[in-house]
Amino acid sequence: MSMKEWAKKEVELACKHENPDRKEGEFDYGCACYESALKAFNSLCDDEHSGFSIKMTQAILNRLIDMQPLTPIEDTDDTWNKCPRIEDGPEIYQCKRTPSLFKYAYDDGTVKYHDNDLSYCVDINNPDVTYSSGLVSKIVEEMYPITMPYMPGKPTKVYCEDFLVDKKNGGFDTVGVFYALKTENGEQQKIEINRFFRAPEGNEKPDWVEISKEEYYERKEKRIHANN
Template sequence: MSMYEWAKREVEIAKKSSAMKDEDFDYVGECYDSALKAYKSLCDDEHSGLSFGITASILKRLLRADPLTPIYDEPDVWNEVAGIREDECKVYQCRRMSSLFKDVYPDGRVEYSDVNRINCIDVDTTFSYHSSLADRWFDKNYPIKLPYTGEKIDVFIEEFLTDEKNGDFDTVGILYANKDGEVININKYYKADEEDKDWVELTQAQYYKRKLKKINRE
């Protein structure tokens, strides 16, 4: 059995599986067919072994919109973005990586941020989402430096509500992160500030006191 025949058989099995019946069959089925076409293209180019793996890794980066070569701070790489900041900071967006931004402050200070860098995971539900609070913590403690090719960091967070008037949650614990296989213990805790709508840092004792309050509410 050839590599393509094996892949085709796997797609057929997947499309007939019970899990497919619980999904939007037409949409998911088309995605399987599209993936098989890409796989066939690699096979038609007679890739195998090492070259197959190299090609697949390149394709994965393109699918994630990650650059294939490092990004340097060169003028033709950036477009100025107007209307984002209220202060005098100038904001630039990278042409090669749309998630990467550069902030240039009046004093000459330059900071970079990648809105796709941080993937937050709720420790209770395992749902993934974006958190500007986690972004800011990492940008401060692990600032992006050029040359840059993009990175993905999983950050594990706990959120809960202590007062119903505060919406979905009013307390956040940024617990730990996985960065390139390294576990980073963070243990930073915050509560919502009702006046300025920002986050105020808590001590661990304050955090657990609020968590106990949440448990007693249930």
């Protein structure tokens, strides 16, 4: 049995499992995805890939599907689209090749980069819950500042916890940032962070205030539970 015949049989079995009562010619979303994958597989077979080259092609295809560039991004004029400037703020540019990447050019000549997809948060108490956080994004970019040339990769997963101590602060006012899982060269590394923050109080600047681990757990003892 050839690879194409084997793949066709597997897709037929998968479609039957997906929708046992599917009638000939009837559209089914799940089956359509299987059949689309079969078309891509057959195309690779027709190109006579070896085991090594088909894996290389798979890696390229995965990056295209994830809308990630195939070569490093360079800081050249044709890489950016200029965004409207906020009063008294830096010049802001958005990357044409990776729309999540932004460049900030300050009047003193400083240039910084920010990628919205560089990291995301995972609730350490419920790993199925993920979300974004400006505070955590800033911490990750301090640890791993973006430089040029830049090759985006898998986002870093940062395991966090938040809770509320004072009702006047809304949904939460205390944040723990415990550790990150970062993928490099196909291997995942665990990086300890262990930084803790509270909402500003009184006349403090409207920004998160870093606190000690001891203060964090003291606040946690006073936290307001959802059913309170």
